Amino acid sequence: MAQTPEVSEVAPAVRMHGIHKAFDAVRVLTDVDFEVSRGEVHALAGGNGAGKSTLMKILQGVYSKDAGEISVDGRVVDIRSTHDARAAGIGMVFQEFSLVPTLTVAQNIFLGVEPVSGGLIRDREAEARAREVFAQMAVDVDPRAVVGRLGTAYWQLTEIAKALAQDARVLIMDEPTASLARHEADALFELVGRLKERGISVIYISHRMDEVFRIADRITILRDGRRLMTERLVDTTPAEVIEGIVGGAVEGEMSYRRRAGHPGTETGAPPVLELREVTAGPRVQGVSFSVAAGEIVGIAGLMGSGRTELARALFGIDPIRSGEVLVRGRAVRLGDPRRAIAAGIAMIPEDRRAQGLVLDHSVRDNLLLPLLGRFRAGPLVDDRAARAEARKLVQRFRVKVADDSKAVRRLSGGNQQKVVIAKWLGTDPSVLVMDEPTAGVDIGTKTEILETIRDLADAGMGVVVISSEYPELLAVSDRVVVLREGSVHRVLDRDAIPDENSLQLSVQGA
Amino acid sequence: MATTSSPPTAAGQAAPTRGGGRLQQLDWRRYIIYIGFVVVFAAFAITLGDDGFLSTNNLLNIVRQSAIIAIIAVGMTYVIACAQIDLSVGSTAGLASVVTAMAISSYGLVAGIAAGLLVGLVVGCINGALVSMLNIPSFLVTLGMLGIAVGVAQWITDSAPQPILDPTYNLVFGGGNFGPVPGLLVWMAIVVAVGAVGLSKTRFGRQVLATGGNRMAADFTGVNTRRVTFSVLVISSVLAALAGMLYAGRLESGRFQWGSGDELSAIAAVILGGTSLFGGSGAVIGTFVGALLIGLINNGLVLAGLDTSQQQVVRGVMIILAVALARRK
Ligand SMILES: Nc1ncnc2c1ncn2[C@@H]1O[C@H](COP(=O)(O)OP(=O)(O)OP(=O)(O)O)[C@@H](O)[C@H]1O
Ligand SMILES: [Mg+2]
Numbered sequence: 083m084a085q086t087p088e089v090s091e092v093a094p095a096v097r098m099h100g101i102h103k104a105f106d107a108v109r110v111l112t113d114v115d116f117e118v119s120r121g122e123v124h125a126l127a128g129g130n131g132a133g134k135s136t137l138m139k140i141l142q143g144v145y146s147k148d149a150g151e152i153s154v155d156g157r158v159v160d161i162r163s164t165h166d167a168r169a170a171g172i173g174m175v176f177q178e179f180s181l182v183p184t185l186t187v188a189q190n191i192f193l194g195v196e197p198v199s200g201g202l203i204r205d206r207e208a209e210a211r212a213r214e215v216f217a218q219m220a221v222d223v224d225p226r227a228v229v230g231r232l233g234t235a236y237w238q239l240t241e242i243a244k245a246l247a248q249d250a251r252v253l254i255m256d257e258p259t260a261s262l263a264r265h266e267a268d269a270l271f272e273l274v275g276r277l278k279e280r281g282i283s284v285i286y287i288s289h290r291m292d293e294v295f296r297i298a299d300r301i302t303i304l305r306d307g308r309r310l311m312t313e314r315l316v317d318t319t320p321a322e323v324i325e326g327i328v329g330g331a332v333e334g335e336m337s338y339r340r341r342a343g344h345p346g347t348e349t350g351a352p353p354v355l356e357l358r359e360v361t362a363g364p365r366v367q368g369v370s371f372s373v374a375a376g377e378i379v380g381i382a383g384l385m386g387s388g389r390t391e392l393a394r395a396l397f398g399i400d401p402i403r404s405g406e407v408l409v410r411g412r413a414v415r416l417g418d419p420r421r422a423i424a425a426g427i428a429m430i431p432e433d434r435r436a437q438g439l440v441l442d443h444s445v446r447d448n449l450l451l452p453l454l455g456r457f458r459a460g461p462l463v464d465d466r467a468a469r470a471e472a473r474k475l476v477q478r479f480r481v482k483v484a485d486d487s488k489a490v491r492r493l494s495g496g497n498q499q500k501v502v503i504a505k506w507l508g509t510d511p512s513v514l515v516m517d518e519p520t521a522g523v524d525i526g527t528k529t530e531i532l533e534t535i536r537d538l539a540d541a542g543m544g545v546v547v548i549s550s551e552y553p554e555l556l557a558v559s560d561r562v563v564v565l566r567e568g569s570v571h572r573v574l575d576r577d578a579i580p581d582e583n584s585l586q587l588s589v590q591g592a
Numbered sequence: 593m594a595t596t597s598s599p600p601t602a603a604g605q606a607a608p609t610r611g612g613g614r615l616q617q618l619d620w621r622r623y624i625i626y627i628g629f630v631v632v633f634a635a636f637a638i639t640l641g642d643d644g645f646l647s648t649n650n651l652l653n654i655v656r657q658s659a660i661i662a663i664i665a666v667g668m669t670y671v672i673a674c675a676q677i678d679l680s681v682g683s684t685a686g687l688a689s690v691v692t693a694m695a696i697s698s699y700g701l702v703a704g705i706a707a708g709l710l711v712g713l714v715v716g717c718i719n720g721a722l723v724s725m726l727n728i729p730s731f732l733v734t735l736g737m738l739g740i741a742v743g744v745a746q747w748i749t750d751s752a753p754q755p756i757l758d759p760t761y762n763l764v765f766g767g768g769n770f771g772p773v774p775g776l777l778v779w780m781a782i783v784v785a786v787g788a789v790g791l792s793k794t795r796f797g798r799q800v801l802a803t804g805g806n807r808m809a810a811d812f813t814g815v816n817t818r819r820v821t822f823s824v825l826v827i828s829s830v831l832a833a834l835a836g837m838l839y840a841g842r843l844e845s846g847r848f849q850w851g852s853g854d855e856l857s858a859i860a861a862v863i864l865g866g867t868s869l870f871g872g873s874g875a876v877i878g879t880f881v882g883a884l885l886i887g888l889i890n891n892g893l894v895l896a897g898l899d900t901s902q903q904q905v906v907r908g909v910m911i912i913l914a915v916a917l918a919r920r921k
Contacts (some may be wrong), residue, residue: 440805
């Protein structure tokens, strides 16, 4: 396996050499070398917690390195703050967006570097210059729109424009497609192509191999904080890359498997979950379908088709205006998460950081929050039993954490997601609704999570999985409900879906 | 490069880079309040020893002076841990003191005690309902209530002090000793103990912390965040009313001025004690030591012969200093 590709005659756009980093004496990066050529799209891959974001935050000046050297365009630079990074021509599209929602697009782009004359900001000029940047990017965004009112795809475009307006020569994108619909992601890839033609380098972090192989020139894989390999993508295969990331054979399967307990249609028992003409929230219109015990039902649809709103209605967050929801044959009144939980419904929400976790609290406290009622010793919480349960959940879901009193904020994205899932499974729900359960998790963990979903269904739970990733949806679903504009467009048996393309066709419609 | 598959030891589990880092790792910032307390105590003991700082009587005085703030601050700890604030505690104390005094003189002891606690309950329910049902920020609601409570207290008494002639009341509520122990100390000990256990060891306490840490996530986990928010404001007001009743017993009268400004001392005690102003964490014992520290500083400054204006300046500087030291990097 070649360690480095041939050295180009010009100096690399960015060269990080011998980078070390530890947090509180815990090593996160060890002697990492990383190099990006001019006009190159360089993928940075690795499992959850491998150190990708940390490496990029060092380049960004968010964290300081303990040892090592960074040079930009052949010159050694000393990056101590995000300001230094920006001055060196490094821009970042943050995993968590860094825009001010109450300001306009143009105001955000020039935040802190506003064009002024006589002490006053020249908004016109800022808008004109923003328009110019968007024109270069060949995208259509109104610089005067207030950011908070725009969708995530526009936020991202604004972030990119912000970096470009400040003459960034290197753009870091950390999981940029995680919150994009498919056509928006396609538009982003085209934009990356255009940026590349202009000599701008892009460092691209993603857990989605199809994207990496589609747009990147080279890939660097980190494992446990060390560089495992750097390779041109034309010289490698997805299997090789995945093995590098996971560090061995992938556990669990990405392909559909007819499970032993796969429910036949006539079992006599009522379905664990049944929706009858449910109209709820801003989007959901007359939705009916059912989920049998032991069955996994996938929900597919475009962004805005009402997928997340359906989950919210089932969990009692959005009010149900008409129709009925039945759990194990009994009509339940929803309208509040507590009633949903009491009825046996649990939900893994879409945005784990905002909705699923108390980030500053420990892994243990997060896991135990829904279970407090179970561990009582008189008026107090039975701490010993509760801790034992937390330890059991951590082990069962293989959350990578040395000590479950560590704050969840310090876990990598994938491990945070495992905590969210684990916390619900302690409550033994009849119905589990999962909204994008594998967002931001690495391939190894993803297959583990899919395997967990299958196990839960085998144990008799009814599972509803919402996902914008078709391969994953097809890997677990026994049936797929296709939503379009808030209504059920079609319910497909898994056997009736030959491949990904046919599902996509059904979702997008002709 | 390693090609063998390694077991899932996270990078986060790697061995420490340097041995012997124990001492370095000991996070003294977490204990700053205790360190601060010891340092200030030692400084006063050395410099003011001759002025009677170390006499039993003076030390008991410090406890007496801190006790009422500590009781208010325990309630405030719950409020701040829940990411809310209660600015009305001081004037609630004043209102409770006059209502208790008036009820005792008209209807007797039991009615007086009930009336005082009822003041806390009513104020707390109004605060709680406005904040949790109508989603009005607690800063605004309790700022308004600060004015309302003190205004009502002044109005119903015509600004006149209300003497309490019932010796039993005065004995039990702060004026007397239980055996050798000052009554105020006993009240404080009970409130601090119940408050500390309640926040860290009960289901309700955990829900308060979760609501303060991330309200949406708590909601999505089935925590009734409205009820939790409502409850912390009621707890805070009831403890404030109790504080007012203790003022009344100790000073043998109800006055609308009792407790005025205590909200700031209580908030300072909470923050000194290590509770984050942003919610999600809370340390009742820390709050207790914070209140003692404030009482200690007050006492020392008086003994040192500083006048009121100088006391205020020094107190302000010391509080900012302590919070700055305790701040995490
Ligand atoms: N501020 C911090 N304090 C302590 N530990 C941290 C901090 N930030 C990250 N870590 C730890 O460093 C390791 C690397 O985390 P990092 O976020 O770089 O991983 P990643 O490769 O980006 O993972 P993911 O794919 O899940 O985003 C993890 O073990 C994480 O727990
Ligand atoms: Mg990351």
